[in-house]
Amino acid sequence: MVSVGTVILMLPIATEAPGSASFIEALFTATSAVCIVGLIVVSTPDYWSTFGEVVIMGLFQVGGFGIMTMSSLLVVLVSRRMNLRSRLTTAAETKSLGLGDVRRVVTGVAKLSITFEVTVMVILTTRLIVGHDESFGRALYLGTFHAVSAFNNAGFSLYNDSLEGFVNDPLVLLPIAIAAICGGIGFPVLLEMRRQFWKPRGWSLHTKLTVSMTVLLLVLGSAFIMASEWRNDETLGPLSLAGKFLNGFFHGAMPRSTGFNSLDVEQMTEATWLGTDVLMFIGAGSAGTGGGIKVTTFALLFFVIYSELRGEPHVNIFDRQISSRVQRQALTVALLTVALVVIPTVFILFVTDLFSLDRVLFEVISAACTVGLSTGITADLPAGIQGLLVVLMFVGRLGPITLGTALALRQRTRLYELPEGRPIIG
Amino acid sequence: MVSVGTVILMLPIATEAPGSASFIEALFTATSAVCIVGLIVVSTPDYWSTFGEVVIMGLFQVGGFGIMTMSSLLVVLVSRRMNLRSRLTTAAETKSLGLGDVRRVVTGVAKLSITFEVTVMVILTTRLIVGHDESFGRALYLGTFHAVSAFNNAGFSLYNDSLEGFVNDPLVLLPIAIAAICGGIGFPVLLEMRRQFWKPRGWSLHTKLTVSMTVLLLVLGSAFIMASEWRNDETLGPLSLAGKFLNGFFHGAMPRSTGFNSLDVEQMTEATWLGTDVLMFIGAGSAGTGGGIKVTTFALLFFVIYSELRGEPHVNIFDRQISSRVQRQALTVALLTVALVVIPTVFILFVTDLFSLDRVLFEVISAACTVGLSTGITADLPAGIQGLLVVLMFVGRLGPITLGTALALRQRTRLYELPEGRPIIG
Ligand SMILES: [K+]
Ligand SMILES: [K+]
Numbered sequence: 001m002v003s004v005g006t007v008i009l010m011l012p013i014a015t016e017a018p019g020s021a022s023f024i025e026a027l028f029t030a031t032s033a034v035c036i037v038g039l040i041v042v043s044t045p046d047y048w049s050t051f052g053e054v055v056i057m058g059l060f061q062v063g064g065f066g067i068m069t070m071s072s073l074l075v076v077l078v079s080r081r082m083n084l085r086s087r088l089t090t091a092a093e094t095k096s097l098g099l100g101d102v103r104r105v106v107t108g109v110a111k112l113s114i115t116f117e118v119t120v121m122v123i124l125t126t127r128l129i130v131g132h133d134e135s136f137g138r139a140l141y142l143g144t145f146h147a148v149s150a151f152n153n154a155g156f157s158l159y160n161d162s163l164e165g166f167v168n169d170p171l172v173l174l175p176i177a178i179a180a181i182c183g184g185i186g187f188p189v190l191l192e193m194r195r196q197f198w199k200p201r202g203w204s205l206h207t208k209l210t211v212s213m214t215v216l217l218l219v220l221g222s223a224f225i226m227a228s229e230w231r232n233d234e235t236l237g238p239l240s241l242a243g244k245f246l247n248g249f250f251h252g253a254m255p256r257s258t259g260f261n262s263l264d265v266e267q268m269t270e271a272t273w274l275g276t277d278v279l280m281f282i283g284a285g286s287a288g289t290g291g292g293i294k295v296t297t298f299a300l301l302f303f304v305i306y307s308e309l310r311g312e313p314h315v316n317i318f319d320r321q322i323s324s325r326v327q328r329q330a331l332t333v334a335l336l337t338v339a340l341v342v343i344p345t346v347f348i349l350f351v352t353d354l355f356s357l358d359r360v361l362f363e364v365i366s367a368a369c370t371v372g373l374s375t376g377i378t379a380d381l382p383a384g385i386q387g388l389l390v391v392l393m394f395v396g397r398l399g400p401i402t403l404g405t406a407l408a409l410r411q412r413t414r415l416y417e418l419p420e421g422r423p424i425i426g
Numbered sequence: 427m428v429s430v431g432t433v434i435l436m437l438p439i440a441t442e443a444p445g446s447a448s449f450i451e452a453l454f455t456a457t458s459a460v461c462i463v464g465l466i467v468v469s470t471p472d473y474w475s476t477f478g479e480v481v482i483m484g485l486f487q488v489g490g491f492g493i494m495t496m497s498s499l500l501v502v503l504v505s506r507r508m509n510l511r512s513r514l515t516t517a518a519e520t521k522s523l524g525l526g527d528v529r530r531v532v533t534g535v536a537k538l539s540i541t542f543e544v545t546v547m548v549i550l551t552t553r554l555i556v557g558h559d560e561s562f563g564r565a566l567y568l569g570t571f572h573a574v575s576a577f578n579n580a581g582f583s584l585y586n587d588s589l590e591g592f593v594n595d596p597l598v599l600l601p602i603a604i605a606a607i608c609g610g611i612g613f614p615v616l617l618e619m620r621r622q623f624w625k626p627r628g629w630s631l632h633t634k635l636t637v638s639m640t641v642l643l644l645v646l647g648s649a650f651i652m653a654s655e656w657r658n659d660e661t662l663g664p665l666s667l668a669g670k671f672l673n674g675f676f677h678g679a680m681p682r683s684t685g686f687n688s689l690d691v692e693q694m695t696e697a698t699w700l701g702t703d704v705l706m707f708i709g710a711g712s713a714g715t716g717g718g719i720k721v722t723t724f725a726l727l728f729f730v731i732y733s734e735l736r737g738e739p740h741v742n743i744f745d746r747q748i749s750s751r752v753q754r755q756a757l758t759v760a761l762l763t764v765a766l767v768v769i770p771t772v773f774i775l776f777v778t779d780l781f782s783l784d785r786v787l788f789e790v791i792s793a794a795c796t797v798g799l800s801t802g803i804t805a806d807l808p809a810g811i812q813g814l815l816v817v818l819m820f821v822g823r824l825g826p827i828t829l830g831t832a833l834a835l836r837q838r839t840r841l842y843e844l845p846e847g848r849p850i851i852g
Contacts, residue, residue: 227776228776269775269776269779270775270779270782270783271772271775271776273783274768274771274772274775274783275772278768278772301757301761304754304757304758305757305758305761305762307754308754308755308757308758309758315754324750324753325739327750327753327754327757328730328733328734328741328753329734331727331730331731331734331753331757332730332731332734332735335727335731336731342700342704345700346697346700346701346704349695349696349697349700350653350654350695350697353695353696356696356782356783356784357696357699357700357782357783357784357787358782358783358784361783
């Protein structure tokens with residue numbers, strides 16, 4: 001996928017100007033699109049021709065679709081194996097994951113994607129014609145591109161300033177935010193919510209956790225962004241009260257791996273960057289188009305600590321017990337992601353002193369958690385470090401899913417048990 | 427302790443100049459001394475009189491002694507409770523911790539402290555007379571102060587540039603580094619190593635883990651500092667090869683919560699700062715004078731991930747099995763410390779834009795992990811934030827120990843078990 005995309009983007013026809021894109025430009029853009037990250041080294045509208053733009057849209061549509069399908073199938077695989085081993089105890093839980101065969105997953109994902117993308121496309125196209133004086137053809141093109149980009153959490157935009165031009169237009173920002181949140185919440189949850197939206201008591205633990213954490217993070221994230229940017233003359237400052245809430249919400253939602261921006265990220269305060277770092281690290285829901293360690297992983301770690309502080313023998317969430325294996329999986333995913341962020345950050349600061357920690361950390365988390373927000377340094381990085389970001393985007397995209405699945409499927413048994421050891425903790 | 431120290435330091439006699447110290451200056455210094463952190467808001471030699479300096483030395487001596495004693499006693503308490511519950515399986519492990527009654531711990535800690543401090547004091551005093559032309563009285567004063575400061579990992583110095591004046595003197599730097607490492611390795615380990623230094627096979631799991639991790643972190647930390655500062659003209663650059671190794675080792679050892687510096691921390695690269703952040707966060711050994719999450723906690727998390735990646739059903743280290751309760755304790759200590767670092771960092775960036783992320787993060791970790799290294803901003807922070815650092819030093823000092831103990835002692839039982847739930851991870 002990435003290599004095909006790279007080759008196509010290197011064709012002379014893909015660029016606006018005569019001549020063709022360099023290898024690293026094409027590779028970076030193709031990886032960013034396929035892994036639905038959204039970081040860019042060249043301007044999407046200026047550098048690429050319409051042909052190039054359509055190729056990029058194709059790449060992130062196929063990338064998003066592929067990732068949602070593949071991770072959902074892996075979930076089915078895991079739940080099947082689970083059933084064989086412990087059918088009784090987990091039967092209640094796996095009903096949300098009994099999606100049937102490959103075809104059903106593929107058609108399910110396709111139906112959902114099309115529904116969301118077409119709806120948002122229609123809204124955006126209409127709005128661009130009515131409110132922004134675009135011709136029908138141009139509005140349709142822009143609407144389609146951004147609708148697909150939003151649901152797949154790609155974050156690619158056909159405007160050089162992303163969505164900053166729509167800072168006061170809720171009819172553009174809200175549909176995009178909602179599509180992005182729904183795409184990021186994950187296929188298993190969407191499926192279950194479609195089936196029984198009005199019976200939250202019957203939801204599976206996974207759905208309950210994902211939905212409640214998503215709402216909580218949106219509220220807290222938006223409140224934080226609003227508080228830290230409220231008086232910033234370059235961002236929220238000049239906006240009306242409604243505008244402040246709209247864009248605070250938008251930027252509270254975008255770190256959940258979407259990566260559009262309606263405010264200038266480079267002008268935000270360091271506190272906002274760091275808060276956004278935390279939100280990007282947590283990311284979105286499992287088996288969706290979002291990245292990060294996933295909200296369920298984060299919630300689980302939170303409940304592990306809570307149970308430990310209360311001295312509970314088990315970790316219980318929503319009247320379900322979490323096995324110590326699942327706790328270990330969550331810990332492993334979270335700490336390996338920490339390593340995936342810290343090691344490249346130290347490495348980049350080590351080899352170049354062009355940029356400060358806050359910007360480098362932001363960029364690395366944005367790449368590894370496939371978000372695509374940027375403080376504006378990506379294009380200025382040396383090609384070697386852009387190459388490192390390509391690797392990060394790839395590992396960040398496939399790593400946690402593959403890892404989570406592999407961990408869940410893998411199970412060794414030991415024929416003997418060792419005596420217990422108790423090192424001192426803390 | 428802190429309040430008594432604050433009151434004494436506010437006496438006019440405690441300061442060099444006429445008049446007395448302000449409340450925040452006295453409070454900060456007293457807290458920094460009692461919690462053996464070593465961060466300062468005023469110059470120790472210039473601002474405080476000799477009386478004030480002796481008070482500070484008294485505070486960090488009592489602080490270090492108190493912390494080593496108290497945490498060792500808590501370990502005994504935990505091991506006693508352990509024995510009652512599971513005497514058979516853990517008998518092999520707890521032998522290193524069966525220290526007897528309070529009196530034995532107190533005298534044991536006192537003997538060890540005096541042995542190390544007097545040895546280092548004699549070496550430093552001799553060296554200061556022979557190599558640095560100090561009078562006997564002055565050399566004895568300086569030698570005593572720095573020996574006590576080193577073993578207790580206090581990091582307070584009577585030189586305005588800490589130990590930068592001894593950058594080329596291994597006879598000063600090495601004794602201090604060794605005293606600091608031994609003080610930080612923790613009383614239970616020191617006791618066991620004194621008993622059977624030459625029989626490492628018979629060491630308890632805790633001692634094996636602590637010693638091997640300490641050696642590993644010293645080697646990796648020093649190598650990293652050397653690599654990232656090798657060509658820095660303000661730090662290692664101008665030094666001879668031996669000087670590079672000496673000071674690389676010294677600065678690889680100091681983040682283990684000692685806090686002396688022989689190189690100018692402010693002139694180091696951002697990569698070094700970040701690497702030092704990681705070392706400070708990990709910290710030293712349990713029940714010693716060091717801080718951080720402790721090397722055993724870090725090692726345990728590492729092995730949890732390793733076992734998970736290999737698909738092992740249990741976490742085994744050095745032929746001992748680690749219970750899931752202990753794993754949860756380690757996770758809890760580590761993640762709460764992450765929160766203790768991230769939340770104040772975001773908060774400080776939120777309320778002031780005087781300093782950049784790299785410096786604020788360094789200062790917060792230094793305070794919370796009781797290290798005392800600084801990029802030079804502590805004195806320039808607003809009084810409110812200095813107050814926040816006071817709280818951080820206090821919580822960072824007592825938090826993990828108290829927490830670890832409380833978690834180990836606390837044990838609830840549930841009369842019923844809930845069915846298992848399996849949220850999707852990653
Ligand atoms: K993205
Ligand atoms: K210290």
